[in-house]
Amino acid sequence: MGREIKNITAAIDRGAFLRFNVVMGDRDQMGGLNVGEVYSWEQVSLIHPVRNGICQRNGRLVSLLTDFGRINPCYPDFHGATTDTIHYTGSGRRGNQKLDVKNRSLLDAIGSGHSVPLFNKLGVNRWEFLGRWRVTDGGYIFDENACRMVWKFTLHRDHLVG
Numbered sequence: 679m680g681r682e683i684k685n686i687t688a689a690i691d692r693g694a695f696l697r698f699n700v701v702m703g704d705r706d707q708m709g710g711l712n713v714g715e716v717y718s719w720e721q722v723s724l725i726h727p728v729r730n731g732i733c734q735r736n737g738r739l740v741s742l743l744t745d746f747g748r749i750n751p752c753y754p755d756f757h758g759a760t761t762d763t764i765h766y767t768g769s770g771r772r773g774n775q776k777l778d779v780k781n782r783s784l785l786d787a788i789g790s791g792h793s794v795p796l797f798n799k800l801g802v803n804r805w806e807f808l809g810r811w812r813v814t815d816g817g818y819i820f821d822e823n824a825c826r827m828v829w830k831f832t833l834h835r836d837h838l839v840g
C-alpha cells in the first residue's frame with residue numbers, strides 16, 4: 679500500500695488536476711488506486727470532494743460512495759447476482775426521493791456510458807476502492823421497507839479500467 683499512498687499523497691498538490699482528469703476519464707490518473715485497497719478520507723476526497731454519496735459536477739456524474747446500508751440504512755445498496763453488479767440507491771434521506779441534480783446525473787450517466795470510481799465506507803476514515811463502475815439502468819420504485827419512493831440504479835463494474 680506504500681506506493682499507492684505516495685501516489686495519492688503526491689496528488690494532493692495537483693488535486694484539482696487529478697479531479698479534472700478523473701471526470702474526463704483519464705485512466706492514467708486512476709493508476710494510483712488499486713481495487714480492494716483502503717484509503718483515508720483525505721485521499722478519497724481528492725476524487726470525491728463532497729460528503730454525500732453522489733458527486734456530480736455541472737450535471738455530470740463524477741464518483742460514488744456506498745456503505746451497502748451498514749452505516750446509513752436509508753441507502754440500502756446491495757450486490758446483484760454477482761459482485762460485478764450493484765443496486766445503488768439514489769439521493770434523498772427522508773420522504774420520497776426527488777429527481778434532483780444528483781439523481782439526474784446518475785440517469786444521464788446511463789446514456790453517456792462513462793464509468794466512475796466507487797468507494798465503500800468500511801468505518802471511520804477507511805474507504806475501500808471498488809474500481810470504476812457504469813450506470814446501466816435506473817428507475818423510480820416504491821421501497822416497501824422504507825415506505826417511500828426511491829431512485830434505484832444498476833451499476834456494473836467496468837473491467838476495462840478497474
